[in-house]
Amino acid sequence: MSDNYAGLDIINSVLSSYYNVKMATSPEEALTLLKVVEVNLIILDFGCYSKECYNFLTTIKASEETMRVPVILIGDSSNPEYEEHAFALGVADYIGKPLRSSIIKVRVNNQRLIAKQIKAIEELGLQDPLTGIANRRGFDSRIHLEWLRAIRDKISLSLAIADIDHFKAYNDNYGHVQGDVLLRALAKQFVLMLKRPADFVSRWGGEEFAILLPNTTLKGAAAHSEDIRNAVQQMVISNLPTATVSIGVASIIPTLNSSIEDFFNMADKALYQAKNSGRNKVCCFT
Secondary structure (H helix, E strand, C coil): CECCHHHHHHHHHHHCCCCCCCCCCCHHHHHHHHHHCCCCCEEEECCCCCHHHHHHHHHHHHCCCCCCCCEEEEEECCCHHHHHHHHHCCCCEEEEECCCHHHHHHHHHHHHHHHHHHHHHHHCCCECCCCCCECHHHHHHHHHHHHHHHHHHCCCEEEEEEEECCHHHHHHHHCHHHHHHHHHHHHHHHHHHCCCCCCEEEEEECCEEEEEEECCCHHHHHHHHHHHHHHHHCCCCCCCCCCCEEEEEEEECCCCCCCHHHHHHHHHHHHHHHHCCCCCCEEECC
C-alpha cells in the first residue's frame, strides 16, 4: 500500500520477477485482499505515524489469521525515531527512503529465510511436547540464525529469560498436573505477546522460557518484557492461584568476536538479579 505510487512501482518492478505481487492502494483494499489471498509478506509504504497505518497494523496483528504475517514498513530515513516506532507497532523490518532495489531484495529475502527456518523447526520436531512451543534445541537453531543476521546487518539482538516464581512450591501444593496446566497457559500467553514473526519464544527447560527479540534495543526489550510480566500477573487460570514471573533481559549488537554463550549469561545474570531482589520484576543486564 502507498500514498506514493512511485514507491509501489519500484517495489513491484523489483519483486515481480521473483514473487507473485499483489498491490493495494488503501488499507480497506488491503484488508479485503488478505481475506481472499494467502499472503506471505506485507509491505507498507506510508507514514509510520499516520493514523491509517496504525489502525491497519493493529487490525492485522489482532487477527489470528494475519497476526504472524511479517510486515516490512517503507518509511522516512531522515527520521530515525520512525524506525523505532515501527518496530513497536510490530513490523518485522523497516526500509528507509530513498528506496534501493538491492536493499528491497535483501530485506524481503531475509523474511523468506526466517519463514523457512520457522517451518523447518516445525517439521523437524524441535518443539516441546508439553507446551507446543520450541524446545531448547529449537532455540539453539533459531538464535544461531538471528545471531548471524545481526552481525551481518549490525543490528541489536535482545534476549529475555522468564522464570516462574516459586514453581517448585506451586507443584508441591497443587500437583504436577496443575503445574503442567500453568506451563501450557504461560507458553500460550508468551506466544500471544509476540509482536513480529521473527520474535521467538521457547521453553528453555523446567519453568524457564527464552524469548528472542531480533532488531530490538534493550529499552524496547525491557518494555516488552514488562508487558509480559503484567500480562502473566493478570492471567486467570481455573482453580489455580495467580502466578508471577521474573525476567532477565540483555541486548547486544554482536560482532565476530562476540559469544552467544556470553550473551545468554548476560540475560541469566539479569534474571538472577530479578529473582534475588523480590521476584515478579524485570531486570536488565547493563
